Amino acid sequence: MMKARGLARRFTARSRTVEAVRGVDIDVDAGELVGFLGPNGAGKTTTLRMLTTLLRPTEGEATVADRDLLSDPVGVRARIGYVAQGGGASPESRVGEELELQGRLYGLTKTQARERGSALAEQLDLSGLDQRLAKTLSGGQRRRLDIALGLIHQPRLVFFDEPTTGLDPQSRANLWEHIRRLRAEYGVTLFLTTHYLDEADSLCDRILVIDDGRIVAEGTPDALKAKVSGDGVEIGVEEAHAAAAAEIAAKLDGAHEVSTAQDLVRFRVPQGDTVLPELLRALDAAGIAMRSMRVHRPTLDDVFLTLTGRSLRDAEEVANVA
Numbered sequence: 610m611m612k613a614r615g616l617a618r619r620f621t622a623r624s625r626t627v628e629a630v631r632g633v634d635i636d637v638d639a640g641e642l643v644g645f646l647g648p649n650g651a652g653k654t655t656t657l658r659m660l661t662t663l664l665r666p667t668e669g670e671a672t673v674a675d676r677d678l679l680s681d682p683v684g685v686r687a688r689i690g691y692v693a694q695g696g697g698a699s700p701e702s703r704v705g706e707e708l709e710l711q712g713r714l715y716g717l718t719k720t721q722a723r724e725r726g727s728a729l730a731e732q733l734d735l736s737g738l739d740q741r742l743a744k745t746l747s748g749g750q751r752r753r754l755d756i757a758l759g760l761i762h763q764p765r766l767v768f769f770d771e772p773t774t775g776l777d778p779q780s781r782a783n784l785w786e787h788i789r790r791l792r793a794e795y796g797v798t799l800f801l802t803t804h805y806l807d808e809a810d811s812l813c814d815r816i817l818v819i820d821d822g823r824i825v826a827e828g829t830p831d832a833l834k835a836k837v838s839g840d841g842v843e844i845g846v847e848e849a850h851a852a853a854a855a856e857i858a859a860k861l862d863g864a865h866e867v868s869t870a871q872d873l874v875r876f877r878v879p880q881g882d883t884v885l886p887e888l889l890r891a892l893d894a895a896g897i898a899m900r901s902m903r904v905h906r907p908t909l910d911d912v913f914l915t916l917t918g919r920s921l922r923d924a925e926e927v928a929n930v931a
């Protein structure tokens with residue numbers, strides 16, 4: 610359904626060059642739901658804009674919806690849907706009119722556009738909202754309208770840029786359910802960008818992890834998590850004792866990736882819960898009090914941390930501040 614090789618994009622502004630995407634290979638099979646996960650500024654939107662013909666790559670090639678991206682962008686555009694971050698609905702338009710107009714823009718007859726529009730509205734829980742102005746919809750309804758607009762011409766491949774950013778947790782979960790249903794009902798192939806770990810984990814069949822313009826890992830959520838060996842353990846001690854506690858932790862059976870951050874000691878072990886009694890005894894013997902303790906199964910954030918040395922959450926914060 611989609612194949613990209615060495616796709617790259619460089620931006621030059623005021624004699625400063627940004628390598629936004631540094632050569633990515635992407636393969637997506639028909640019917641798959643693939644997530645493109647990375648922190649802000651990693652290059653997700655730039656890649657998506659290249660794949661949807663909105664931005665010309667500086668290097669590389671791709672076939673998208675089985676059409677050549679560089680020589681047949683019009684063919685690509687006719688076969689794909691793109692639900693952009695800001696959305697496509699104009700605030701002053703009525704929901705029904707907007708759907709019909711979008712359908713007509715894609716060459717549907719008035720009747721076809723209306724039929725398709727109302728089928729999508731029903732599917733996306735927008736029935737009865739035909740006469741409402743887009744600007745009066747809730748955040749979740751607005752996103753669902755954007756999705757309906759992106760699907761009006763029955764594309765085989767749909768791109769979503771951060772579909773749930775800005776929504777509250779309940780609306781996010783609701784939108785995931787809609788995305789799953791659309792896929793089951795229409796059999797569309799979906800490619801979405803996200804910086805939410807839970808979204809990638811729960812929604813996607815396969816994930817590509819991007820950092821600093823490069824794909825750093827790829828696989829099913831489970832396969833990616835299996836790459837991180839063992840449970841993560843984090844204990845809190847008095848800051849003055851952190852180094853000594855880290856030395857004790859490092860002696861535990863199978864302990865690795867031991868590190869300290871102020872009053873916290875972090876490490877990995879094959880089975881987090883079983884080492885705790887031994888750790889407590891050893892700390893006790895050294896006169897160190899354990900103030901807090903947390904054990905967690907590997908998450909996608911651990912995958913990112915293992916691969917890049919940074920947590921996706923920290924990377925996000927740095928990008929937000931920058």
Ligand SMILES: Nc1ncnc2c1ncn2[C@@H]1O[C@H](COP(=O)(O)OP(=O)(O)OP(=O)(O)O)[C@@H](O)[C@H]1O
Nearest residue numbers: 620622627629647648649650651652653654655656
């Ligand atoms: N038009 C542009 N001119 C100059 N630099 C750009 C331009 N567009 C993007 N960049 C830079 O390219 C890098 C990648 O940006 P991109 O928007 O693709 O990241 P992203 O992963 O989609 O992040 P976000 O989640 O914030 O959308 C960033 O450093 C960004 O500042």
